[in-house]
Amino acid sequence: MDDNTPDEVFAEFRSRDLGGWGVAQIAAGTGLAVYAMWVGVLQPGFRKVPLRLQVPYMPASKAQVGNVMTLLKGRKGGLVDLGSGDGRIVLEARQQGLTPAIGYELNPWLVRLARFKAWRAGYHGKVSYRRENLWKVDLTECKNVTVFLAPSVLSLLQEKLQAELPDDALVVAGRFPFPDWKPCRTEGMGVDRAWAYNIKAQRQHTCKKNGTVTCDLGHDLTEGKKTLES
Numbered sequence: 021m022d023d024n025t026p027d028e029v030f031a032e033f034r035s036r037d038l039g040g041w042g043v044a045q046i047a048a049g050t051g052l053a054v055y056a057m058w059v060g061v062l063q064p065g066f067r068k069v070p071l072r073l074q075v076p077y078m079p080a081s082k083a084q085v086g087n088v089m090t091l092l093k094g095r096k097g098g099l100v101d102l103g104s105g106d107g108r109i110v111l112e113a114r115q116q117g118l119t120p121a122i123g124y125e126l127n128p129w130l131v132r133l134a135r136f137k138a139w140r141a142g143y144h145g146k147v148s149y150r151r152e153n154l155w156k157v158d159l160t161e162c163k164n165v166t167v168f169l170a171p172s173v174l175s176l177l178q179e180k181l182q183a184e185l186p187d188d189a190l191v192v193a194g195r196f197p198f199p200d201w202k203p204c205r206t207e208g209m210g211v212d213r214a215w216a217y218n219i220k221a222q223r224q225h226t227c228k229k230n231g232t233v234t235c236d237l238g239h240d241l242t243e244g245k246k247t248l249e250s
Contacts (some may be wrong), residue, residue: 107134
């Protein structure tokens with residue numbers, strides 16, 4: 021399967037004609053520019069989060085959202101978006117019939133923006149945006165999870181997801197793939213690509229890789245929490 025690595029995704033950014041707004045997005049996403057604005061306006065709530073786990077706001081493009089929704093097509097149950105930003109993924113998921121659709125975002129300004137956009141779209145009360153640390157969210161009953169996060173965060177998040185999610189859950193990542201997981205499906209090309217991961221298959225692959233017949237999920241979860249809290 022032809023999967024883009026993070027380095028290849030960055031290469032795609034460099035070779036693509038992004039225009040002024042695209043350059044600004046990348047600058048904001050990499051922390052190389054508009055840092056003062058991010059600290060003063062978008063950073064509240066992040067000060068207690070370790071630097072390597074902070075993800076500056078970088079909104080998903082229309083193509084990225086479309087690819088994520090394609091991978092979720094036909095899925096039942098609710099959806100959780102971890103690091104939901106301005107809430108566009110949650111809103112699209114609810115429009116596609118996934119309910120409840122919930123976004124978890126630590127930044128209070130983005131939570132307010134997401135709620136405003138939902139109200140403007142006529143979905144007030146039909147979607148939920150919560151200001152909460154994604155590492156503390158209970159995912160044991162989640163069927164569908166979406167993430168638009170940096171590789172440094174994904175490498176730790178995969179431990180939590182694999183430990184907590186039920187076997188029939190599907191995880192969809194946009195912009196960057198999980199570093200150690202093998203996707204069951206992909207959609208789109210280059211920076212717009214999205215990756216879907218079947219948790220049961222991933223769990224079995226990990227058990228086989230580790231040379232075990234079954235996985236002690238309680239132990240895995242405890243170790244994962246210790247890693248995140250250290």
